Amino acid sequence: MALIGESSAxxxxxxxxxRLMLRVRDDDPTAFAEMVELYNHRLITVLQHLLGRPExxxxxxxxxxxxxxxxxxxxxxxxxxxxxxxxxxxxxxLNALRSRQRRPTVPLNTRDSGPLGPRPAEQLVRExxxxxGRRLQQQELAGIVRLALEQLNExxxxxxxxxxxxxxxxxxxxxxxxxxxxxxxxLLSRARENLRQTLKDYIYMDNEAPALEARDxxx
Amino acid sequence: xxxxxxxxxxxxxxxxxxxxDAKTSLDLETKxxxxxxxxxEVDALKQAWEMLDYLPRAEPSATFTxxxxxRLALKTSxxxxxxxxxxxxxxxxxxxxxxxxxxxxxxxxxxxxxxxAPVDSPEVEQHLVRHLRALEKVRLLEQADDLRFVRDLDDPxxxxxxxxx
Numbered sequence: 001m002a003l004i005g006e007s008s009a010x011x012x013x014x015x016x017x018x019r020l021m022l023r024v025r026d027d028d029p030t031a032f033a034e035m036v037e038l039y040n041h042r043l044i045t046v047l048q049h050l051l052g053r054p055e056x057x058x059x060x061x062x063x064x065x066x067x068x069x070x071x072x073x074x075x076x077x078x079x080x081x082x083x084x085x086x087x088x089x090x091x092x093x094l095n096a097l098r099s100r101q102r103r104p105t106v107p108l109n110t111r112d113s114g115p116l117g118p119r120p121a122e123q124l125v126r127e128x129x130x131x132x133g134r135r136l137q138q139q140e141l142a143g144i145v146r147l148a149l150e151q152l153n154e155x156x157x158x159x160x161x162x163x164x165x166x167x168x169x170x171x172x173x174x175x176x177x178x179x180x181x182x183x184x185x186x187l188l189s190r191a192r193e194n195l196r197q198t199l200k201d202y203i204y205m206d207n208e209a210p211a212l213e214a215r216d217x218x219x
Numbered sequence: 220x221x222x223x224x225x226x227x228x229x230x231x232x233x234x235x236x237x238x239x240d241a242k243t244s245l246d247l248e249t250k251x252x253x254x255x256x257x258x259x260e261v262d263a264l265k266q267a268w269e270m271l272d273y274l275p276r277a278e279p280s281a282t283f284t285x286x287x288x289x290r291l292a293l294k295t296s297x298x299x300x301x302x303x304x305x306x307x308x309x310x311x312x313x314x315x316x317x318x319x320x321x322x323x324x325x326x327x328x329x330x331x332x333x334x335x336a337p338v339d340s341p342e343v344e345q346h347l348v349r350h351l352r353a354l355e356k357v358r359l360l361e362q363a364d365d366l367r368f369v370r371d372l373d374d375p376x377x378x379x380x381x382x383x384x
Contacts, residue, residue: 032288032291033284033288036283036284036287036288037284040279040283040284040287041276041277041278041279044277044279044283045276045277047277048277049274054277057277058279058280058283061279061283061287062283062286062287062290065287065291066287066290066291066294069291070294138273141270141273142273142274142275145270145271145273145274146274148270149271149274160271163236164268164271165276169236169238170233170236170238185232185233185238186229188232188233188236189229189230189231189232189233192232192264192267192268193232193264195267195268195270195271196263196264196267199267199270200263200267202270203263203266203267203270
């Protein structure tokens with residue numbers, strides 16, 4: 001890993017996020033708010049794609065920040081700060097997913113949207129009627145990609161999201177997921193092959209939009 | 220035409236991510252140049268990856284930071300209480316102990332200041348010796364109302380021995 005061999009002081013000088021975290025550690029009264037402002041978009045984006053529920057993502061992001069605050073005195077700048085932050089986020093997200101699996105929700109009747117409002121697919125159909133085609137296509141593609149992502153197993157999903165949204169290299173993902181770099185390489189290879197298989201019918205859709213419209217007409 | 224073997228196929232994603240060493244990457248690139256099917260496969264992997272860009276970036280609620288700080292304040296207002304509880308108890312005990320010591324010292328000083336000297340002190344002994352005669356007759360003296368009357372009793376002209384007795 002690129003950071004091995006560097007002293008904490010060198011790391012702190014190079015990484016402004018580490019400097020910020022050191023201020024949090026030293027009880028600088030404004031530093032924690034700065035950190036929340038700086039990281040909330042990234043953290044909530046990752047958690048939202050991991051959990052698939054925006055409101056749960058915000059709650060969990062808060063919990064991640066609180067954990068960071070509680071652990072601030074133990075913080076030692078050994079790696080990039082974001083690696084530490086997303087390690088905490090990953091642990092909490094996996095716990096939340098496992099807890100959700102232990103308490104499965106009652107599935108809605110597929111013929112009835114019920115009081116909770118329309119399902120995503122219904123929403124897409126409704127929007128299809130009153131939105132310009134381009135926006136519709138993007139929204140529909142987003143829905144399709146989200147479903148493809150949800151079909152990956154938890155570990156593949158984490159690796160993909162960190163790689164895609166946090167631009168983490170394999171070594172950093174390995175740190176977050178407590179895997180070897182080789183393990184991450186294998187995980188991402190399988191994950192992206194799965195994505196390719198799931199998305200193969202849509203891959204060129206953003207360049208050749210009519211394909212989707214034709215399917216709708218058929219339906 | 221050289222086909223990709225399983226190992227090379229597994230390396231395709233790492234190749235796209237720039238995670239292969241230089242030699243492996245170059246070897247794979249050479250094969251890809253010779254194999255249109257493999258190139259199409261790589262292209263599809265790349266396109267599928269780019270489709271993830273359609274996923275929206277999260278937009279946290281406007282109050283997110285504020286709510287997080289509030290939640291922290293709630294938590295930390297409990298934690299310091301939990302932490303300062305024993306701390307307060309310790310100070311409470313120390314203050315009480317110091318108060319008791321001060322009270323004892325004050326009481327001792329006041330006793331020394333305002334109470335009579337103890338009976339076995341040298342000053343008292345000298346005083347008692349000087350007035351020994353009076354002390355020996357203290358019961359009689361208690362019955363006398365007037366000190367002048369007592370002195371008169373001591374006058375030999377009034378109560379001396381009878382001549383010739």
